[in-house]
Amino acid sequence: GAGVSQSPRYKVAKRGQDVALRCDPISGHVSLFWYQQALGQGPEFLTYFQNEAQLDKSGLPSDRFFAERPEGSVSTLKIQRTQQEDSAVYLCASTPGLAGGGEQFFGPGTRLTVL
Amino acid sequence: GQQVMQIPQYQHVQEGEDFTTYCNSSTTLSNIQWYKQRPGGHPVFLIQLVKSGEVKKQKRLTFQFGEAKKNSSLHITATQTTDVGTYFCAESDSWGKLQFGAGTQVVVTP
Numbered sequence: 001g002a003g004v005s006q007s008p009r010y011k012v013a014k015r016g017q018d019v020a021l022r023c024d025p026i027s028g029h030v031s032l033f034w035y036q037q038a039l040g041q042g043p044e045f046l047t048y049f050q051n052e053a054q055l056d057k058s059g060l061p062s063d064r065f066f067a068e069r070p071e072g073s074v075s076t077l078k079i080q081r082t083q084q085e086d087s088a089v090y091l092c093a094s095t096p097g098l099a100g101g102g103e104q105f106f107g108p109g110t111r112l113t114v115l
Numbered sequence: 116g117q118q119v120m121q122i123p124q125y126q127h128v129q130e131g132e133d134f135t136t137y138c139n140s141s142t143t144l145s146n147i148q149w150y151k152q153r154p155g156g157h158p159v160f161l162i163q164l165v166k167s168g169e170v171k172k173q174k175r176l177t178f179q180f181g182e183a184k185k186n187s188s189l190h191i192t193a194t195q196t197t198d199v200g201t202y203f204c205a206e207s208d209s210w211g212k213l214q215f216g217a218g219t220q221v222v223v224t225p
Contacts, residue, residue, distance in 0.1 A: 031210070031211055033212065033213070035213075040217075041217055041218075042203050042205070042215030042216055042217050042218050043158065043213070043215050044215070045212050045213065045214070048210060048211070048212055050210075055210065056210065091157060091158070093158075093213075095211055099209065099210070099211070100207045100208055100209045100210045100211035100212070101146055101163065101165075101207050101211065102163065102207075102211070103148075103160040103163070104158075104160065104211065105160075106157040106158045106159070107157060108156070108157050109157050
């Protein structure tokens with residue numbers, strides 16, 4: 001496909017379960033971003049990768065959140081021991097270059113509901 | 116937290132009317148990007164403004180960056196039902212990390 005893809009599109013988890021969310025960026029895109037979007041709010045930055053290097057993880061809410069991009073393409077956001085406040089849409093975005101500015105291409109998101 | 120404030124939070128518009136949504140910051144912005152998110156969809160890039168006083172047009176949409184680079188506006192003329200969605204402004208840092216506003220949700224009445 002030509003765009004950013006994410007899976008699963010919907011995930012329901014019981015409180016305390018671990019979840020893994022996958023992002024496939026546009027082929028060749030160097031930079032990859034994860035955002036969390038609560039209902040009725042704008043996306044909030046979680047973490048940023050340049051190729052396989054995680055350069056900024058300042059937005060991760062707690063040490064229960066972990067992200068990786070081991071081969072510089074696909075990325076996984078893992079949430080351990082999910083809590084109800086983790087319920088949100090998790091968006092992945094990619095850009096072709098190294099520097100900031102310019103269009104970010106967003107995936108469709110994963111809607112996580114924690115019961 | 117979100118450092119760019121967007122007003123109004125909600126905008127109800129009659130089809131065919133014009134409206135403007137605003138993005139304000141207490142600090143100087145290096146740039147401003149605008150995104151549109153349809154209901155149930157994901158943010159889609161509309162435009163980026165970088166220069167003080169910059170104005171860009173896309174068909175019925177006019178984007179403006181303030182002279183002091185502390186505010187931006189999006190003006191839509193002759194609103195159509197396809198304009199429904201939430202419009203976000205965001206500042207990009209040097210790596211590309213976006214700081215979004217809370218958005219303006221636009222509802223269009225036929």
